[in-house]
Amino acid sequence: MATTTQPSQVAGRRRSLQITRRERNWGLLFLAPWIIGFLLFFLGPMIASLFFSFTNLVLVRPDEMRFVGLANWSRMFYDPLVRQSLGVTLRFMLISVPISMALPLLMAVLLNSRYLVATPLFRTLFYLPTMVPGVAGTLIWLGVLNTQTGWINLLLVRLGLGNPDWFNDPRLVVPGLTLVGVWGVGNTMLIMLAGLQGVPTEMYDAAKVDGAGAVRSFFTITIPLISPVIFYNLVLTVIGAFQYFLTAYVLYNGQSGPENSALFYMLNLYKEAFVYYNMGYASTLAWGMFLVALAVTIGLFASARRWVYYAGGEA
Amino acid sequence: MAINTNEARTLPALSSTSPLSKQMRNILTIGTITLFTTLLALVYLMPFGYAAAVSLRGTSIETDTPLWPAKSAQYTYEGQPYDLYKVTIDGQTRQLALVKKGREQSTFVDPADPSTQIPWKGRWRTLERVRTFSPNWGNYSEAWQAINFGRLFLNTFLIGIIGTFGTVVSCTLVAYGFSRFRIPGKNILFIILVGTIILPPQVTLVPTYAMFNRIGWTGTWLPLLVPHFFANAYNVFLLRQFFMGIPREMDEAAMIDGANPFRTLISVILPQAVPALIAVSLFHFFFAWNDFFGPLIYLVGQESRWPLSVGMTFFNGQYAQLPHLIQATSIMALALPMLIFLLAQRVFMQGVVVTGVDK
Numbered sequence: 001m002a003t004t005t006q007p008s009q010v011a012g013r014r015r016s017l018q019i020t021r022r023e024r025n026w027g028l029l030f031l032a033p034w035i036i037g038f039l040l041f042f043l044g045p046m047i048a049s050l051f052f053s054f055t056n057l058v059l060v061r062p063d064e065m066r067f068v069g070l071a072n073w074s075r076m077f078y079d080p081l082v083r084q085s086l087g088v089t090l091r092f093m094l095i096s097v098p099i100s101m102a103l104p105l106l107m108a109v110l111l112n113s114r115y116l117v118a119t120p121l122f123r124t125l126f127y128l129p130t131m132v133p134g135v136a137g138t139l140i141w142l143g144v145l146n147t148q149t150g151w152i153n154l155l156l157v158r159l160g161l162g163n164p165d166w167f168n169d170p171r172l173v174v175p176g177l178t179l180v181g182v183w184g185v186g187n188t189m190l191i192m193l194a195g196l197q198g199v200p201t202e203m204y205d206a207a208k209v210d211g212a213g214a215v216r217s218f219f220t221i222t223i224p225l226i227s228p229v230i231f232y233n234l235v236l237t238v239i240g241a242f243q244y245f246l247t248a249y250v251l252y253n254g255q256s257g258p259e260n261s262a263l264f265y266m267l268n269l270y271k272e273a274f275v276y277y278n279m280g281y282a283s284t285l286a287w288g289m290f291l292v293a294l295a296v297t298i299g300l301f302a303s304a305r306r307w308v309y310y311a312g313g314e315a
Numbered sequence: 316m317a318i319n320t321n322e323a324r325t326l327p328a329l330s331s332t333s334p335l336s337k338q339m340r341n342i343l344t345i346g347t348i349t350l351f352t353t354l355l356a357l358v359y360l361m362p363f364g365y366a367a368a369v370s371l372r373g374t375s376i377e378t379d380t381p382l383w384p385a386k387s388a389q390y391t392y393e394g395q396p397y398d399l400y401k402v403t404i405d406g407q408t409r410q411l412a413l414v415k416k417g418r419e420q421s422t423f424v425d426p427a428d429p430s431t432q433i434p435w436k437g438r439w440r441t442l443e444r445v446r447t448f449s450p451n452w453g454n455y456s457e458a459w460q461a462i463n464f465g466r467l468f469l470n471t472f473l474i475g476i477i478g479t480f481g482t483v484v485s486c487t488l489v490a491y492g493f494s495r496f497r498i499p500g501k502n503i504l505f506i507i508l509v510g511t512i513i514l515p516p517q518v519t520l521v522p523t524y525a526m527f528n529r530i531g532w533t534g535t536w537l538p539l540l541v542p543h544f545f546a547n548a549y550n551v552f553l554l555r556q557f558f559m560g561i562p563r564e565m566d567e568a569a570m571i572d573g574a575n576p577f578r579t580l581i582s583v584i585l586p587q588a589v590p591a592l593i594a595v596s597l598f599h600f601f602f603a604w605n606d607f608f609g610p611l612i613y614l615v616g617q618e619s620r621w622p623l624s625v626g627m628t629f630f631n632g633q634y635a636q637l638p639h640l641i642q643a644t645s646i647m648a649l650a651l652p653m654l655i656f657l658l659a660q661r662v663f664m665q666g667v668v669v670t671g672v673d674k
Contacts, residue, residue, distance in 0.1 A: 020497065026576045027496025033485040034508065037545020041523060042511055048522035059525065110355070115341075115348040124660060125356045129363075131656045133605050135624045136645035139631055140366045143638055151365045151382075183362070187667050194668045243515060246607045253632045269517060274612050279521045286517040293515060 052283035059277040072284035082285070084260050085268040086292070088174065092264065093241040096178040100237050101230065103182055104189035109218070111189075112196040123193075130186025138250045141180040142167070152179075167251060170261035177262070180247050188233045195229030196222065224309045231308045235300055242293045245270065265289055370458075370643040371450035385446035390426045397424070399445035402435055410445050411435075451639070458643040462630045468651075471622035474539055474610075475603035481544035482599040483592060489546040490554035491580050495566065512548045524612060536620060538613045539606070543599070550595045553670050557591035558584060594666025597659060604652050623648050 028035075053072055057065045076082055107126045111119055129137070144150045145166045157163050166176030199222060207217040223230075245266040248257070254275075256263035269289070273282035371384040388399040390412040397412040402423060411423035414432070416439055423433045458464065492498070493505055527538040566579045574582065585592070607624040614620050621629075627644055634640055656663060 023496050024498050027492045027498040030488045030492025034489040034546040041542050045519035045522035049518055110352045113348050115345045116352055117349045122352055131652050132649045135627045136648040139641050139645045140362045143369055144362045144365045190664055190667045250628050283521045290515050290518045
């Protein structure tokens with residue numbers, strides 16, 4: 001630090017200060033759309049919904065809104081529909097998440113194989129179904145899994161495996177919805193493929209020299225090296241499962257399926273908010289889901305220390 | 316990370332020095348892997364085949380086949396059309412026209428020799444029809460009219476295009492701000508921005524709805540459009556990554572020449588960021604084409620303003636008994652996104668990878 005300042009230095013600093021201020025103002029101007037949007041559509045509504053969760057707000061009678069303390073929150077804990085919807089959502093997660101990780105991984109491994117011919121064609125074909133709009137895809141799968149004319153069911157009957165009534169048998173609803181979901185794995189596949197392409201080939205060569213077969217080097221080299229990518233997709237898939245809505249809604253036209261077997265958390269929330277207009281309780285449900293999802297995500301991050309391998313050290 | 320799009324990978328061990336058996340083994344592996352991948356692709360894409368087949372089907376239950384659109388093959392005998400059946404006589408299966416139906420005995424005519432009538436003992440209902448491939452293209456125009464597809468398509472398209480415009484403009488500005496300017500607290504702001512990705516939209520749902528309801532926007536497109544003019548985390552992130560890769564020297568040169576930051580953005584940054592801008596446009600357009608929850612809650616009862624997603628769901632509830640129309644609608648609804656994707660798939664897939672891996 002200089003103790004004496006020359007006049008020319010002062011002028012220089014003032015100029016740079018001016019530039020900084022000018023730069024900051026321009027920068028804030030460019031950030032303005034997001035900052036305003038964040039306040040209007042994120043922070044404001046978040047605070048408001050937390051507030052609503054302690055009230056009995058009903059949309060059609062806003063004047064009668066009163067503070068009800070923890071009534072909504074305690075109701076949520078004992079609400080059988082909440083319990084049912086959490087159960088359905090968790091069941092869906094347990095069945096669907098492993099499949100929505102394994103299938104794209106298989107596709108990515110095939111696409112990454114140097115033995116595959118016409119890779120770009122297959123990559124496009126595997127990605128294509130992801131482009132199908134959700135409602136159209138659901139309607140197509142409803143047909144394929146139909147008990148009379150659906151191709152999957154015809155095949156199962158021909159193989160002597162019975163004729164499962166996917167969407168009317170409460171036990172089969174979640175597996176049926178899982179099948180519908182396999183058309184949405186394209187993004188996961190692409191990201192896993194990029195991860196696989198980042199694995200240095202020398203490692204495979206070294207393993208081969210050491211006598212490791214393809215299966216062994218897949219589990220000891222490939223999986224650990226792409227574990228960050230697997231983890232990232234796992235978190236996204238789990239969060240997505242909490243928000244599962246479209247397919248179940250389209251399938252049962254807003255109803256909750258036989259014996260509430262398709263009453264997903266989000267469907268229950270939607271009904272409270274937009275069928276019964278219980279906005280106060282719906283806000284509580286939203287926060288309840290946020291807290292459960294947050295806990296699961298934190299749990300996943302905690303488990304990641306044991307199985308996610310970062311080549312560049314801890315990320 | 317970029318995805319290998321060119322086929323520069325060379326197949327190993329096809330050189331002349333390697334022994335024949337190794338070469339054979341390589342070819343065998345290539346064959347096995349490619350065959351397996353082909354089978355997987357066939358199974359995975361099979362529902363497209365189903366939708367196409369059903370969308371072209373006729374409405375008669377008698378002649379329906381689940382696998383392909385068909386109608387009964389017919390033969391005109393003495394000026395009258397008769398259906399052809401597969402009849403086994405003396406261990407020989409022939410295709411004969413059923414001219415006289417009886418309970419226990421029927422009379423057939425062989426198209427190759429119409430002069431002799433062939434009596435046959437047995438129940439004609441147990442016989443298999445001769446079917447010919449007969450796509451019912453009229454299903455598409457019928458579905459188009461039944462669902463008012465033109466209106467739904469136009470609505471979806473407009474909602475998509477306007478929202479895409481808002482997203483691209485706002486995200487470009489914000490990403491430029493994050494990538495080029497020294498702003499106090501910028502890092503914290505950026506962390507908050509990325510943090511909004513993991514916030515479930517349900518948490519803000521009720522107050523946002525209540526707000527739009529209060530200002531009278533429910534029942535219009537505004538709640539589906541206006542929020543997209545305020546940038547979103549995914550696309551800002553993608554564009555920021557891209558802008559940071561563009562060398563600063565060029566915009567500094569433009570600044571020295573007297574261009575203000577706006578000019579610099581438009582004349583220096585944007586021309587170099589075209590792939591990223593295309594990716595963001597496509598992401599938003601596909602999001603809007605898919606969006607279901609927003610239109611479902613904001614456009615209740617406003618049939619003339621519905622997009623395809625909500626219109627098709629409503630249609631499905633009403634016409635569940637007419638699968639050929641449902642499947643025709645599904646195919647019509649997926650045609651445009653699929654076409655756009657096929658034309659721009661490289662840019663699009665790279666965008667997916669950037670937002671997914673580099674974060």
